Amino acid sequence: MSKKYVYLFNEGNSEMRELLGGKGANLAEMTNIGLPVPPGLTITTEACNEYYVQNEQLPAGLEEELKKNLKVVEQTIGKKLGDRENPLLVSVRSGAKISMPGMMDTILNLGLNDDTVEGMAAATENRRFAMDCYRRFIQMFGDVAMGVNADLFENALAKLREAEGVQHDHQLSAEALEGLIETYKAIYKEGTGDEFPQEPEKQLLLAVMAVFRSWNSDRAIYYRKANKIPDSLGTAVNVQCMVFGNMGNDCGTGVAFTRNPSTGEKGLFGEYLINAQGEDVVAGIRTPQPIASLEQDMPDVYAQFLNIASTLEKHYHDMQDMEFTVERGKLFMLQTRNGKRTAAAAVRAAVEMVEEGLIDKEEALMRLDPLQINQLLHPAIDPKAKITAVAEGLPASPGAACGKCVFDADTAEEMGKKGEKVVLIRTETTPEDIHGMVQAQGILTSHGGMTSHAAVLARGMGVPCVCGAEALKIDAEAKQAVIAGETLKENDIVSIDGATGRIFLGEVPMTSAAMDENFEKYLGWADDVRVLGVRANADNPTDAQKARDFGAQGIGLTRTEHMFMEVDRLPAVQEMIMADTVDGRKAALEKLLPMQKGDFYGILKVMAGFPVTIRFLDPPLHEFLPNKEDLLVEITTLKCTGGDPEEIAEKEELMKKVEALSEFNPMLGHRGCRLGITYPEIYEMQARAVFGACADLAKEGVEAIPEVEIPLVAHINEFHRLRAIVDQVAEEVMADQNVKFNYTVGTMVEVPRAALTTDELAVEADFFSFGTNDLTQTTFGFSRDDAEGKFLHSYVEQKVLPISPFVSLDEKGVGKLMNIAIEGARDVKPDFLIGICGEHGGDPDSIDLCHRLGLDFVSCSPYRVPIARLAAAQAAINEKRK
């Protein structure tokens, strides 16, 4: 009750992001370091949360407190809200702890009414300008604060233009606008049932509540979910004296970065518009000027701005993203924040800031979201390809993309979810398009600049994007676009290069991603800091090589079943399965042996000197046979239509085997080491293949470090028996080939019982690796195949679970089990080698947990290796900082 809900800008600082939101905290900070910030105040996020606790009522006392503080602002600026002579106008903006660009509502020019508009006309000596501000305010207030249909205002405006015979809004006269204001007020009354409020204080309270409500708008909720932002943060509200960039040609507004957000290159980077309001730049309606031109247009302002930019970067020790407005030649800073940047920019800026002495290496390592590295690994258009672009736009988000044209977000989402590659083409994007943007391979717009909605979002998501390609004429209704005389229809193929802005018809040759010098240096620092080892999962020499190129320190998982699935091997695998005797199976396995040996030889050779974990056959055998239901339909059809009896008999024979192998719950069925126990000849063949390869390599002088891994062990007796087979084969091969090689034998820990009994397993095993996908399935009792389609989505939606446990490790449950497993093993052997393989191994949050649990390594797909290297470093730094 005695809580302070309102802070003047000079009462806050940049540490108070939680309470004042990012924008409010930074406005306070800028105010306090003496930068030209229009005065104002911030209503806290706590007030927002309290608003929701009290069923959308403003907390008691807030109104009083707001009034009191507003008085101080009025005194500072020498204007008064509602004062006809010298009216104060304010902007009302949202500002959460974590920036949600364009996600929330803003109301400008608040304070105007029938009275003050006249005062403003007099003060500015520009009646038309005052009227225009007023009509904009009614429109924005009606739409944003009161939910009046925005189209009604737009239609009235269009009608007026028509009636007046003008093309553009700025051609409308003050008188025409006065008429429009009356029309708008009528629309407002029609839409809300109330007169448009003439009392500025009432306007303000309504606007504050509108901002609070916008925290729970669909698009804000969607954005938070997509970005893992907690709902509990709430938004602050910033109430700030208006300054005008649209009062003439000595006015303007712009945004700029202290470094290039695409490349990281040092130097002012941004855009501005003369005689415009801030929203015009962000919305991408007019294409703005590069910031460098400001030096010609307003040399003093430019010099001052350069100076402020440098001050801010040094003050915040990070690249800044700033908004400014020039009102009649005077510069005002409206916002600063740490700038969003591409991964490449983040890496370069971080490396250079270390070299400039602005930050240290650990700080540099914390500057990049590991998942952003994905961007660096994006393909690019092959520079050697002889291809010609049909048009060019702005290079808004790097990476090349190729896909089917789609012209609306819904279709993009639908096709994308089906796994189709699409490029979303829009005049400009709005927050309503996000669900389609996340599913697209690339984004292409005809309007808007490097800081437009599409550009900002695409960079954040790592999706290639070309903006402002004005040569592109889009007819979204007809689902087509014309470019350089060619018509692009839905499903036509288009390619874009987000690094250069070029647009191509059809598919073009691409090269895979490469890492540059800065990146190598940066990851080198990560390697120095991290404690966790990073390995990759690879089933063949090509992937193994890629893993090495990305810096993997070994292979943490080689799945041998992928090898069984290959076309030339499947017949032998099926022969083995159909055999009714051990001898029959052995004969078939004999055929597979040389091929398997070749597989292992190749991988072990690429990984010479690095360990390679080879997991023995894991999936149930029926996965190698035809689908039961298909077969059932075939047989029934053959029977009904009098098919060849021999064919029927043959299929029925196959059906018998399929049925014998079919399972109610294959995930918990006859697979993994259970196959090894019932068909020891399979694992024996695999052991022979591994050690045969080792023997050959030993003779060549290549150091192979195989780690044989027995999957799905639940009981020490399983491991005991199968290890005995492996050891015996190793001994035989060494004796036969008269050669020595090293190997170890370990197990997956992927069912809870294994985790609970590592004190027994570790006595006989040399290592284990968590199979957290299966461990998550069995710990939760979730079949991933079923859960994701049936209920997991709605669990996350309804917040029963904060995130799918298949994406980030569940610390409380699965993590607890892992901890039991680790303690059990290390009690027996303090240096027992423990890793994790599978998708969690490439997820930064899961990597952080793995670090805290004391694992030796994570293993992930080769492309995730750089991500894991950085995430592991951040985990180490996080721990140190705690």
Place this chain on the structure above:
Amino acid sequence: MSKKYVYLFNEGNSEMRELLGGKGANLAEMTNIGLPVPPGLTITTEACNEYYVQNEQLPAGLEEELKKNLKVVEQTIGKKLGDRENPLLVSVRSGAKISMPGMMDTILNLGLNDDTVEGMAAATENRRFAMDCYRRFIQMFGDVAMGVNADLFENALAKLREAEGVQHDHQLSAEALEGLIETYKAIYKEGTGDEFPQEPEKQLLLAVMAVFRSWNSDRAIYYRKANKIPDSLGTAVNVQCMVFGNMGNDCGTGVAFTRNPSTGEKGLFGEYLINAQGEDVVAGIRTPQPIASLEQDMPDVYAQFLNIASTLEKHYHDMQDMEFTVERGKLFMLQTRNGKRTAAAAVRAAVEMVEEGLIDKEEALMRLDPLQINQLLHPAIDPKAKITAVAEGLPASPGAACGKCVFDADTAEEMGKKGEKVVLIRTETTPEDIHGMVQAQGILTSHGGMTSHAAVLARGMGVPCVCGAEALKIDAEAKQAVIAGETLKENDIVSIDGATGRIFLGEVPMTSAAMDENFEKYLGWADDVRVLGVRANADNPTDAQKARDFGAQGIGLTRTEHMFMEVDRLPAVQEMIMADTVDGRKAALEKLLPMQKGDFYGILKVMAGFPVTIRFLDPPLHEFLPNKEDLLVEITTLKCTGGDPEEIAEKEELMKKVEALSEFNPMLGHRGCRLGITYPEIYEMQARAVFGACADLAKEGVEAIPEVEIPLVAHINEFHRLRAIVDQVAEEVMADQNVKFNYTVGTMVEVPRAALTTDELAVEADFFSFGTNDLTQTTFGFSRDDAEGKFLHSYVEQKVLPISPFVSLDEKGVGKLMNIAIEGARDVKPDFLIGICGEHGGDPDSIDLCHRLGLDFVSCSPYRVPIARLAAAQAAINEKRK
């Protein structure tokens, strides 16, 4: 090496069962308390184990030690092995720590050869007897010790009878037997390649090894597995001076119990044969005399035996099963052991022994294997039924049985495994028949007495058995039998009453089991001792009443899905599933509501004053729809044969739903509380049904104690949401009906994550109950449906697992998880109520674990309640004794 492998009888005692086997230890004990035991020695079980460790070689030093000790025996009895004048003959018998009746080999008359047989003839003045002993010895030694085909000996004997023109063996002359001995020696040489050994010491060593080998015979292994006897025990070998019950009419042999092993009634109970060897009684070839007749036949011996029996019972504090032989009027005790008995006998004997002051109550409670109680719960033939038996045999094992006639063990096993009820009909049973006996509802033999193989085994297994029904003429070859002029063919129905020995054609009316006064008293003592509560699982009022009758202290699990499956409800359930909207589902649920309410009303009323755990809907919805594959065949057939398009469309519509609901791993799929989260209206209906019933009962003044149980919870958020629904409905019903009632809400702990997070769950839940079937499935990663058919059998066979974890709780894995769960919950609420429901709740070993873990109750099927009450008492006593 310096181990003592051989013990003279006077060196041992009854505590040395581990080392000397049960028989050897008891022979030693009897010797030491001064009973007339023929002198002898015991070779230890360690020697047997060493024999296997050394690849079937006798351990070093054993031969020497045996020789030395034999000398002592020779001196004691004044005879010498191989001495022509006064030859010592010995028996060689197996004897393991745990009795395995008829499972292992015995060799009698060892020491006879061409020389000593003459000495024996002279000493006994009975040449024919000596020759008969010799030919029996060659036959037994050849068959048992050396593996010569027994039929060859039998055929030669039959040929001789024919040649001599006699019907019975005892009619053969000494000369004829002398000829037979030569024939037997030839058969022996033919079969073994060696001459029949004439050196008694060589005979002895071969016989000892034969006993050792018999430990690993197929039937011994099978018996051990069926009775959970560890393979590691090994068998001892008893070498004992022969006494002869077959030297004339002043000789005899018999077996007797100190109490009736069927009823427990105090008093000598047994049988004997005049002029016979011990094996004749056990094998059931001649039908023996009741022990009481011995008083007339040999009054002195009878008096002495009565005295010894009483001494032994007092000495051992338990009912004894004794073997004796009378040689020329002198009584020798050959064996004593605690007698096997029916459950009824065990209970009566235990109760009476307490009353006699022989044992205390706790000891009495330890005297019964809880699983034996099954027998008491067997049905009996309705005493009021007006039916006539076609014949009568001996009442060998109580309980009535009815089933199809089968005449061989293989067929009995095959049909029994398919779930068919069979009665196994044999002339007499042998150890080779066990696999069929265990699958039969009842056993019927035409030969053998109350202590025959069939009778002993059947009592042990709790299978009703009628023995020695001589009116029954069996032709096993032709698979039929004639009884009272009627021919019984395979698959004809027969009924037997093991309590009276009566045999009936066809099916007869039966009554269910009842518990008598002794049993009530006995279980009352168990209730005084036990700490664990015992509840039952029941889904309807009838079962609930049965549970109360058996002493259940509540219902631990009411499965609501069984109610959904009932014929009158399934249409409404299917309507609910097929509905595409919440309203559609609610309309269908509205129909189910009154029925569910009726179910709960009935159960809660029966259980007035006792808690009833009601688990909300658990199985996946597709279980209520037709099978997918059947539907697929139907549709394909309809299509191929030009079926009615409307019918096809209808089935395809159904198929769509079936497909939408079908799952890869239904066990880990969309079921349990996941249904409650996605379709809250289902649980809401169920809550309304429960509380509607409570409201009605409250108005009637009946105390209902419902415990609402949310299944398959993995995360506190699931519980939180569903409890909120339950609480709200309860509040609504109380307000609507203006009545108060108590209820609690808890959860199943059946996935590892729930077990790992009880510290969170216990904050909001009132109780939990382990669903150890699912918990075992998820902890091991075993689908029970698949594992049992695919690999679990071979896991137990190959000893990868000691026993199926679905039969007895896995202490090391699942038990550890349970312990974590219990500690987690009790840290939050020290009195937190915890139970277990499902099959483990009725398994004595699992109950012991539950006691040690500190659970509040076990819940099992009503018929298992008495078993659980006793097992819980034994668990408490076991703990105290430790």
